[in-house]
Amino acid sequence: xxxxxxxxxxxxxxxxxxxxxxxxxxxxxxxxxxxxxxxxxxxxxxxxxxxxxxxxxxxxxxxxxxxxxxxxxxxxxxxxxxxxxxxxxxxxxxxxxxxxxxxxxxxxxxxxxxx
Amino acid sequence: xxxxxxxxxxxxxxxxxxxxxxxxxxxxxxxxxxxxxxxxxxxxxxxxxxxxxxxxxxxxxxxxxxxxxxxxxxxxxxxxxxxxxxxxxxxxxxxxxxxxxxxxxxxxxxxx
Numbered sequence: 001x002x003x004x005x006x007x008x009x010x011x012x013x014x015x016x017x018x019x020x021x022x023x024x025x026x027x028x029x030x031x032x033x034x035x036x037x038x039x040x041x042x043x044x045x046x047x048x049x050x051x052x053x054x055x056x057x058x059x060x061x062x063x064x065x066x067x068x069x070x071x072x073x074x075x076x077x078x079x080x081x082x083x084x085x086x087x088x089x090x091x092x093x094x095x096x097x098x099x100x101x102x103x104x105x106x107x108x109x110x111x112x113x114x115x
Numbered sequence: 116x117x118x119x120x121x122x123x124x125x126x127x128x129x130x131x132x133x134x135x136x137x138x139x140x141x142x143x144x145x146x147x148x149x150x151x152x153x154x155x156x157x158x159x160x161x162x163x164x165x166x167x168x169x170x171x172x173x174x175x176x177x178x179x180x181x182x183x184x185x186x187x188x189x190x191x192x193x194x195x196x197x198x199x200x201x202x203x204x205x206x207x208x209x210x211x212x213x214x215x216x217x218x219x220x221x222x223x224x225x226x227x
Contacts, residue, residue, distance in 0.1 A: 093157055108156075
């Protein structure tokens, strides 16, 4: 089946620093990648939709300048949490979709802790 | 915007009992997907339903898509401890549109 690799799986950083998370589709070309945030015991909250070669579409309430998304190729999207603060601590998960109407394939997620 | 409601949020069952989670969309869906997330893990795709009234089975799991394509259910027969996890439905409201809206999820706990 389709594989999506997300790196790193966990990261601890100091307040004020930036953290980059990578999401790669290993065996298929992902026309669209999605970035989610999941708080403990809660559902997946979509942050933004990323299409290769174009600007990401952010959901309402998500700060574009804080969560920078780059989708440079059909197999790689990155999420950079800029000037991280403790309230940004969360579980971030990417997913990728290939063909239209196809299921989503999720990365393993990144546990971010900001101290 | 589209909303996907899912109930119940939590369910504790004795091993061997059946379990059902229900999903309801505010809009007619193009298709609906079901995912399972184990504690500490990421969501894993289970199945996609496309046709009105569709029923699909995977061993002890039965998935249904309503006639109006606005609701869906997942039924597990004779639960096992390996069924523990959170089950999410995710609805796509437009054909050819990749974005899906997730339900809140149903956390299933199976008591041995």
